[in-house]
Amino acid sequence: MQEVFSRSLDNVAGLTGSYFVGNTSANTGSWRAFVINAEAVVSAILDHEGNDIKSALGLGSNPSLAAGMLITVPKGTYISSITLTSGSIVLYGV
Numbered sequence: 001m002q003e004v005f006s007r008s009l010d011n012v013a014g015l016t017g018s019y020f021v022g023n024t025s026a027n028t029g030s031w032r033a034f035v036i037n038a039e040a041v042v043s044a045i046l047d048h049e050g051n052d053i054k055s056a057l058g059l060g061s062n063p064s065l066a067a068g069m070l071i072t073v074p075k076g077t078y079i080s081s082i083t084l085t086s087g088s089i090v091l092y093g094v
Helices: 001-014
Strands: 018-021 026-047 071-074 079-093
Touching: 018 026
Parallel strands: none
Antiparallel strands: 018 079, 026 071, 026 079
């Protein structure tokens, strides 16, 4: 139980690493969450199997997301690629 609690605290504290994105390229990696830094439009969010999961996350087709929003993915999956049309985000590692 202690180990699970410790991993959870590491995730909440961002100790798994973070990555700033402020471009319109496909950004690849392994992320569990992201925070909108400046209002952003997201054109693609791919999971570990390559599926676009914007709709599954309740974000619609090309959502405009307000600064300060936190978006997380369900346990057992992760974001493998994210592409912005505008704005900036901070991604948090798995």
